[in-house]
Amino acid sequence: MAGPLSCTHSISRRLSRKLALVTMLCMGALFAGLWLSVSMLLKERNAQDMQQRCELIAQVVEQVARHGGEAAVVARLKSDEPMRGRNRLEVWTADGRLLHADLAASAAANGEHRRSGDFKISTGSGLGGELHARYTVDYAADAAMGRRWALLLVALTLAAGALVALGVRWHVRRELQPLHALAAQTRAISPQQLNLRLQLEDPAEELLPWITQFNALMERLEQSYGQLEGFNADVAHELRTPLANLMGQTEVVLSRERPVEELRDTLASNLEELQRLSAMVNDMLFLSQADRGAVARRGAPVSLAALAQQVVEFHEGPLEDAGLTLQVEGDATLPVDESLFKRAVSNLLGNATRFANPGSTVVIGIAPDAGQQVRVEVRNQGPAIAAQSLPRLFDRFFRGDESRCCDGQVHHGLGLAIVAAIARMHAGRTVAESAAGVTRVGFTLATA
Amino acid sequence: MRLLVVEDEAKLSQYLHKGLSENGHVVDVARDGIEGRRLATGGQYDLVLLDLMLPGVDGFGVLQALRAQSNYTPVLMLTARDKVEDRVRGLEQGADDYLVKPFAFSELLARVGALVRRAAPTGAQPSTQLSLGDLDVDLLARKATRAQQRLDLTAKEFNLLALLLRRRGQILSRTTLAEQVWDMNFDSDTNVVEVAVRRLRAKLDDPYPDKLLHTVRGMGYVLEERT
Numbered sequence: 001m002a003g004p005l006s007c008t009h010s011i012s013r014r015l016s017r018k019l020a021l022v023t024m025l026c027m028g029a030l031f032a033g034l035w036l037s038v039s040m041l042l043k044e045r046n047a048q049d050m051q052q053r054c055e056l057i058a059q060v061v062e063q064v065a066r067h068g069g070e071a072a073v074v075a076r077l078k079s080d081e082p083m084r085g086r087n088r089l090e091v092w093t094a095d096g097r098l099l100h101a102d103l104a105a106s107a108a109a110n111g112e113h114r115r116s117g118d119f120k121i122s123t124g125s126g127l128g129g130e131l132h133a134r135y136t137v138d139y140a141a142d143a144a145m146g147r148r149w150a151l152l153l154v155a156l157t158l159a160a161g162a163l164v165a166l167g168v169r170w171h172v173r174r175e176l177q178p179l180h181a182l183a184a185q186t187r188a189i190s191p192q193q194l195n196l197r198l199q200l201e202d203p204a205e206e207l208l209p210w211i212t213q214f215n216a217l218m219e220r221l222e223q224s225y226g227q228l229e230g231f232n233a234d235v236a237h238e239l240r241t242p243l244a245n246l247m248g249q250t251e252v253v254l255s256r257e258r259p260v261e262e263l264r265d266t267l268a269s270n271l272e273e274l275q276r277l278s279a280m281v282n283d284m285l286f287l288s289q290a291d292r293g294a295v296a297r298r299g300a301p302v303s304l305a306a307l308a309q310q311v312v313e314f315h316e317g318p319l320e321d322a323g324l325t326l327q328v329e330g331d332a333t334l335p336v337d338e339s340l341f342k343r344a345v346s347n348l349l350g351n352a353t354r355f356a357n358p359g360s361t362v363v364i365g366i367a368p369d370a371g372q373q374v375r376v377e378v379r380n381q382g383p384a385i386a387a388q389s390l391p392r393l394f395d396r397f398f399r400g401d402e403s404r405c406c407d408g409q410v411h412h413g414l415g416l417a418i419v420a421a422i423a424r425m426h427a428g429r430t431v432a433e434s435a436a437g438v439t440r441v442g443f444t445l446a447t448a
Numbered sequence: 449m450r451l452l453v454v455e456d457e458a459k460l461s462q463y464l465h466k467g468l469s470e471n472g473h474v475v476d477v478a479r480d481g482i483e484g485r486r487l488a489t490g491g492q493y494d495l496v497l498l499d500l501m502l503p504g505v506d507g508f509g510v511l512q513a514l515r516a517q518s519n520y521t522p523v524l525m526l527t528a529r530d531k532v533e534d535r536v537r538g539l540e541q542g543a544d545d546y547l548v549k550p551f552a553f554s555e556l557l558a559r560v561g562a563l564v565r566r567a568a569p570t571g572a573q574p575s576t577q578l579s580l581g582d583l584d585v586d587l588l589a590r591k592a593t594r595a596q597q598r599l600d601l602t603a604k605e606f607n608l609l610a611l612l613l614r615r616r617g618q619i620l621s622r623t624t625l626a627e628q629v630w631d632m633n634f635d636s637d638t639n640v641v642e643v644a645v646r647r648l649r650a651k652l653d654d655p656y657p658d659k660l661l662h663t664v665r666g667m668g669y670v671l672e673e674r675t
Binding site: 269274318340343 | 630
């Protein structure tokens with residue numbers, strides 16, 4: 001068992017962080033694009049605006065220059081100065097003498113956010129025919145607004161990110177709430193209450209397969225737990241009877257003086273009983289090894305029919321006693337654990353001998369089966385086995401009614417369970433059918 | 449034969465000592481791995497019966513110490529662990545055979561006999577003509593007669609008789625018979641061996657006043673003359 005798991009992250013935290021990041025990236029890109037395009041538009045408009053102003057100034061100066069002299073021009077330039085606000089106009093004569101310079105904006109003459117345009121003013125005949133002018137526009141206000149706007153957008157982006165993070169976290173938590181319910185339900189399942197199953201009123205699509213699988217797992221677990229409990233009870237029962245016999249018999253014999261013959265008899269009888277116990281314990285150990293996943297040690301490929309024939313020779317006596325004829329039909333060559341294979345066939349044959357109609361023929365059939373398997377079955381004519389008993393035939397200690405019969409032999413009811421274990425150890429399964437007076441019991445083996 | 453039993457479980461070593469002594473062996477018992485190693489490497493034994501789980505030094509350790517000094521005394525491992533790896537490891541390290549606990553004493557006796565025979569071949573050619581009382585068996589011709597009358601036996605019945613005759617006087621368990629005659633290396637939950645013996649007896653003993661094939665209750669069968 002692993003210790004309690006420690007968490008290094010939470011889905012809701014992770015999701016909210018990631019979604020917030022994505023939101024901020026998207027909005028950031030969007031806003032940046034917006035800001036850039038607006039500022040470009042603004043720049044273009046400013047350039048147009050400056051050109052218009054320059055043209056206007058040129059017209060006005062030209063008119064004034066045509067009708068007045070230099071003094072009139074200077075006076076006009078001066079009188080118009082307040083109209084230009086923070087913008088600055090400088091005018092030179094063609095030979096480079098400064099005619100006029102706005103004072104107002106000279107303070108901010110070296111600011112960054114200015115743009116200058118040089119242009120010429122034609123003055124006709126006066127003032128040397130031409131004046132040079134420079135118009136400098138101050139964009140500081142625009143730039144400040146742009147900065148404020150950018151700040152606002154960044155703030156908006158951050159706020160949206162935070163909002164998304166909080167919202168996602170809340171929603172994810174709410175949506176994952178059913179997991180808490182499931183955890184609580186799982187906690188309630190204990191060995192005493194294995195029948196409990198997980199259920200949600202309205203399970204999400206994502207949770208449904210998980211719940212279904214968990215419930216299926218619990219189903220299997222409950223089943224095998226039940227089998228195990230039954231098995232324990234069966235084992236205790238099976239052991240109790242011979243133990244009681246042993247104890248009682250020994251007590252009675254020891255309670256008074258007995259002739260040696262009688263003592264020897266009792267000891268021999270005890271020995272027989274003990275051997276049965278030992279055989280049962282060995283078989284249970286074998287089954288538990290198979291349960292823990294022991295796999296058959298397969299040798300070189302052998303003819304299954306030849307192995308079956310050996311088992312048939314082993315059973316020669318009992319078969320003849322019961323007046324049974326035996327046939328081996330079909331064959332397959334594969335690697336198997338020979339000893340285990342013979343053991344399985346021997347158990348099947350022992351069973352068939354007990355239940356076959358006297359004088360009938362018992363068949364060991366070996367044939368390929370679906371899914372890379374070879375099927376080995378023993379067919380005998382005899383009383384039908386009830387359909388509901390068929391699946392339980394291979395259960396430990398299962399005995400159909402009719403198996404408490406016959407030859408006075410004690411069969412401890414593990415024979416077919418061992419066949420099932422041997423099939424499992426060869427990656428195969430068991431086979432049981434009973435119809436029209438013919439019973440087929442057998443197993444399959446994976447071919448490799 | 450001189451045998452060494454290395455076994456820490458008191459009841460088991462006690463009955464091994466008793467049973468083996470009564471069967472004509474001289475038996476020393478070591479109750480832990482260290483004493484076992486000292487006795488095994490120091491003494492001259494014909495066979496060592498070695499438990500795997502021992503206090504002090506475990507069975508593998510004793511086995512290693514023994515083989516390290518090129519002592520090839522046959523070793524029969526007794527193991528409670530029914531694990532294939534243990535057996536494989538034991539055999540790899542030089543054990544000659546193993547027996548999984550719990551075992552029948554007759555089974556142990558048979559294995560001990562087989563190991564000692566294997567280690568010390570008599571050199572004599574095994575006879576193909578065996579007889580007991582008025583029973584004669586020709587192993588080559590596969591012919592069995594009793595009082596000059598031919599016994600009509602199946603192949604397996606002949607093998608069964610031959611085995612019992614070769615090991616006359618020894619009790620052979622059902623497991624041994626199933627293994628030696630039919631090559632079935634498992635405990636069968638059927639009465640197959642009983643039936644086979646009964647059928648052999650019907651041909652061998654029933655027509656004659658002197659019975660040769662005897663059942664030893666709870667242990668197995670023995671072929672011998674009883675007067």
